Amino acid sequence: xxxxxxxxxxxxxxxxxxxxxxxxxxxxxxxxxxxxxxxxxxxxxxxxxxxxxxxxxxxxxxxxxxxxxxxxxxxxxxxxxxxxxxxx
Amino acid sequence: xxxxxxxxxxxxxxxxxxxxxxxxxxxxxxxxxxxxxxxxxxxxxxxxxxxxxxxxxxxxxxxxxxxxxxxxxxxxxxxxxxxxxxxxxxxxxxxxxxxxxxxxxxxxxxxxxxx
Numbered sequence: 258x259x260x261x262x263x264x265x266x267x268x269x270x271x272x273x274x275x276x277x278x279x280x281x282x283x284x285x286x287x288x289x290x291x292x293x294x295x296x297x298x299x300x301x302x303x304x305x306x307x308x309x310x311x312x313x314x315x316x317x318x319x320x321x322x323x324x325x326x327x328x329x330x331x332x333x334x335x336x337x338x339x340x341x342x343x344x345x
Numbered sequence: 346x347x348x349x350x351x352x353x354x355x356x357x358x359x360x361x362x363x364x365x366x367x368x369x370x371x372x373x374x375x376x377x378x379x380x381x382x383x384x385x386x387x388x389x390x391x392x393x394x395x396x397x398x399x400x401x402x403x404x405x406x407x408x409x410x411x412x413x414x415x416x417x418x419x420x421x422x423x424x425x426x427x428x429x430x431x432x433x434x435x436x437x438x439x440x441x442x443x444x445x446x447x448x449x450x451x452x453x454x455x456x457x458x459x460x
Contacts, residue, residue, distance in 0.1 A: 258349060258401070261353060261356075265356055265360065265394075268360055269360070269363065272363055272364060272367045275367055275371065276367055276370060278371065279370050279371060279379075285376070287376050287429060287432070287433050287438065288376055288379065290429055291370070291376070291379055291380050291383055291426075291429060292370065294383070294387075294422075294425055294426070294429070295366065295367070295370060295383045295387050298387045298388075298390075298391050298418065298422060299363060299387075301391065301395075301414065301418070302359070302363075302390075302391055302394045302395060305395060305398050305411060305414070306394075306398065309398065309401070309402075314402065314407050315407050318407055318410045318411055318414070319410070321414060322410065322413070322414050322417070325414055325417055325418055325421070326417070329417075329421040329422075329424070329425055332425040332428070332429065333424070333425055333428050336425070336428035336429045336431070336432045337428065337432070339432040339433075339436065340428075340431060340432040340435050340436075343436055
């Protein structure tokens with residue numbers, strides 16, 4: 258089962274790298290914002306999987322929870338800034 | 346043994362949804378279309394993958410925390426997607442249509458030919 262978790266987190270990391278293409282070169286600010294949101298959601302799952310790989314799930318689940326909170330707050334802050342100030 | 350198979354199936358379903366969301370993010374033509382693909386596929390993919398991890402771990406406070414992450418993502422991810430879409434709509438980003446991409450150059454060129 259450990260190999261399965263390792264393969265799962267490797268596949269998710271590959272998907273993050275593919276998403277990073279849209280995050281770096283995507284036209285405009287909004288495409289990058291959507292790509293960062295998607296990458297953050299994938300990182301939350303990767304962190305929870307890493308807890309099972311290293312046998313320290315009681316620690317990694319807290320890190321994963323905090324990452325989910327920070328991802329949500331960051332995306333919401335950038336979206337509200339764009340809404341008030343207009344497109345950069 | 347049954348629980349391991351069940352958690353493996355849930356994780357594979359989550360990986361499939363993540364992959365389809367990434368495909369939509371790369372291939373769809375417009376910002377709104379990309380947001381439509383990722384906003385749903387990522388939420389359900391995270392739900393399935395984290396639920397598979399919780400089923401594998403069994404019943405404990407840790408799996409309750411994982412379920413709390415699932416509930417939080419299920420509330421927060423559509424909210425963030427809605428905020429981004431609203432910011433785009435307030436700033437008057439025009440949605441992609443079939444006419445605006447494929448026919449617009451030909452229409453412009455025909456107008457120039459008429460002139």
